[in-house]
Amino acid sequence: MSKEQLFIFDTTLRDGAQTQGVDFSVDDKLKVAQALDNLGVDYIEGGWPGANPTDTEFFQKKHSFNNAKLTSFGMTKRNGRSADNDPGLSALLNSNTPAVCIVGKSWDFHVDIALGISNDENLENIKETAKHFVKENKEFMFDAEHFFDGYKANPNYALSCLKAAFDEGARWIVLCDTNGGTLPHEVTKIVTEVSKAIPGKNLGIHAHNDTENAVANSLAAVESGVRQIQGTINGLGERCGNANLVSLIPTLLLKDIYSKKYDISISKKDLKGLKKVSLLLDGILNRQPNKHQPYVGDNAFAHKGGLHVSAVMKDPSTYEHEIPEEVGNTRKILVSNQAGKSNLLSRLSSVGIEINNNDERLNELLEVVKEKEFRGYSYDGAGASFELLAKNILDKVPDFFNVSDYEIAIKKQNSDNKSNLTSEAFVKVIVEGRDIESRGRGNGPVNALDKALRSDLGIYDDHLKDLVLVDYKVRILNGGTEAITRVVIESTDKDGNSWFTVGVSPNIVEASLKALMDSIQYKLIKDNAPLPKKY
Numbered sequence: 204m205s206k207e208q209l210f211i212f213d214t215t216l217r218d219g220a221q222t223q224g225v226d227f228s229v230d231d232k233l234k235v236a237q238a239l240d241n242l243g244v245d246y247i248e249g250g251w252p253g254a255n256p257t258d259t260e261f262f263q264k265k266h267s268f269n270n271a272k273l274t275s276f277g278m279t280k281r282n283g284r285s286a287d288n289d290p291g292l293s294a295l296l297n298s299n300t301p302a303v304c305i306v307g308k309s310w311d312f313h314v315d316i317a318l319g320i321s322n323d324e325n326l327e328n329i330k331e332t333a334k335h336f337v338k339e340n341k342e343f344m345f346d347a348e349h350f351f352d353g354y355k356a357n358p359n360y361a362l363s364c365l366k367a368a369f370d371e372g373a374r375w376i377v378l379c380d381t382n383g384g385t386l387p388h389e390v391t392k393i394v395t396e397v398s399k400a401i402p403g404k405n406l407g408i409h410a411h412n413d414t415e416n417a418v419a420n421s422l423a424a425v426e427s428g429v430r431q432i433q434g435t436i437n438g439l440g441e442r443c444g445n446a447n448l449v450s451l452i453p454t455l456l457l458k459d460i461y462s463k464k465y466d467i468s469i470s471k472k473d474l475k476g477l478k479k480v481s482l483l484l485d486g487i488l489n490r491q492p493n494k495h496q497p498y499v500g501d502n503a504f505a506h507k508g509g510l511h512v513s514a515v516m517k518d519p520s521t522y523e524h525e526i527p528e529e530v531g532n533t534r535k536i537l538v539s540n541q542a543g544k545s546n547l548l549s550r551l552s553s554v555g556i557e558i559n560n561n562d563e564r565l566n567e568l569l570e571v572v573k574e575k576e577f578r579g580y581s582y583d584g585a586g587a588s589f590e591l592l593a594k595n596i597l598d599k600v601p602d603f604f605n606v607s608d609y610e611i612a613i614k615k616q617n618s619d620n621k622s623n624l625t626s627e628a629f630v631k632v633i634v635e636g637r638d639i640e641s642r643g644r645g646n647g648p649v650n651a652l653d654k655a656l657r658s659d660l661g662i663y664d665d666h667l668k669d670l671v672l673v674d675y676k677v678r679i680l681n682g683g684t685e686a687i688t689r690v691v692i693e694s695t696d697k698d699g700n701s702w703f704t705v706g707v708s709p710n711i712v713e714a715s716l717k718a719l720m721d722s723i724q725y726k727l728i729k730d731n732a733p734l735p736k737k738y
């Protein structure tokens with residue numbers, strides 16, 4: 204049986220851009236569009252040419268996509284004007300995209316209240332707009348705004364709006380749940396009825412997520428006949444967002460019920476880039492990625508409970524619905540105060556430490572982890588500190604160095620009406636029984652401390668040359684009677700390896716020092732640096 208083609212239409216750059224707090228630059232748009240094309244979507248809706256300078260400039264750029272058709276967005280012609288004379292439609296034609304998507308009314312209530320024109324005038328405007336673009340050889344799509352609400356209120360009129368565009372040669376008629384209040388069983392019923400008038404191969408779905416059913420509604424629409432799905436990366440979109448393509452695409456590719464019936468232009472190989480695309484958008488928007496996002500979130504394949512972990516170790520399919528690598532994600536085994544021994548064992552084996560289930564030292568390590576987590580440590584996001592802790596307890600790996608004293612001074616000086624804030628740190632380090640005193644100056648106390656610490660570590664200096672601190676996160680925790688600070692540091696080396704370390708203390712400088720020291724110790728172990736000679 205040959206499969207039918209489903210078409211993926213991305214509207215991140217148009218509908219997604221309507222989100223509160225989202226303000227794409229032209230460069231941002233170019234980056235996202237490129238990533239979408241690489242992923243393999245069929246259509247990229249780039250924005251509304253003429254509506255704002257960013258979108259106008261975006262469409263003026265030279266675009267060459269390997270997979271996607273660039274689509275410009277606009278609205279049906281103004282009432283009482285010919286299509287040829289409508290500046291909005293001209294802006295779309297000038298944008299020179301192979302496809303155009305035009306939104307229009309299909310709910311008589313909106314025709315009356317929002318447009319203030321007659322039902323027949325609205326039909327005429329849809330028809331003339333479709334004719335105008337089809338004549339220019341554009342792939343024409345009609346976005347039927349509020350279609351589901353319109354259909355419930357007046358099915359005959361809503362359908363006649365679709366027919367007005369379809370009969371003039373529209374390639375796609377897109378059914379929009381603009382308010383996002385339609386439920387899956389209603390989508391099934393209404394799409395089934397619509398597909399008697401317009402073939403499913405010409406129908407699309409555009410669902411909003413106001414009842415958290417945008418993905419379910421899109422799938423229900425596919426099952427009832429539509430062959431184009433509109434959505435956005437990470438479900439970006441106004442109010443509660445649009446249908447999330449990052450959930451829909453893997454579902455269509457990986458779940459038999461869809462993959463056996465339909466082809467999409469995204470390959471399983473391209474699917475491995477999905478998490479990257481999701482992170483790219485978060486990065487551009489300066490948003491914290493949603494750890495719990497299906498398929499691509501950091502926690503989508505994370506296992507914490509002891510029972511789960513022991514089962515996952517035997518066979519991942521016990522607690523995983525798909526293989527994380529399919530979407531570019533990875534399995535994560537969390538060590539936590541709920542951890543049973545099996546968590547510890549698998550986490551240890553992931554850092555190359557093999558140890559027998561019945562080994563006494565395992566209990567000791569478990570106790571230490573629990574006690575530390577009680578005091579505010581979290582090893583979920585600090586694998587390197589966990590590895591160090593384990594090595595210290597299991598293998599009695601000594602500390603390469605120790606800090607015996609430190610002092611920090613913060614100076615504020617006023618000169619030329621500018622105030623200058625500098626920090627100076629003094630540290631006394633013990634390496635192989637020898638005291639080394641050094642100083643460092645920085646823009647803040649932690650920076651100064653880091654410089655002082657690394658300015659002279661005796662025999663270990665060579666190993667620290669390529670150590671770079673790339674991220675520093677502080678969290679204030681309310682533990683018991685006092686506030687304590689947890690610092691997590693991300694470090695990298697010249698080979699691009701990165702590792703995370705954690706420090707906890709009531710004092711932010713002390714917490715930072717602990718995380719810094721862990722980072723350096725970890726690097727020394729990784730480099731196979733010589734153990735300190737005993738004195």
Ligand SMILES: [Zn+2]
Pocket residue numbers: 218381409411445
């Ligand atoms: Zn929308």
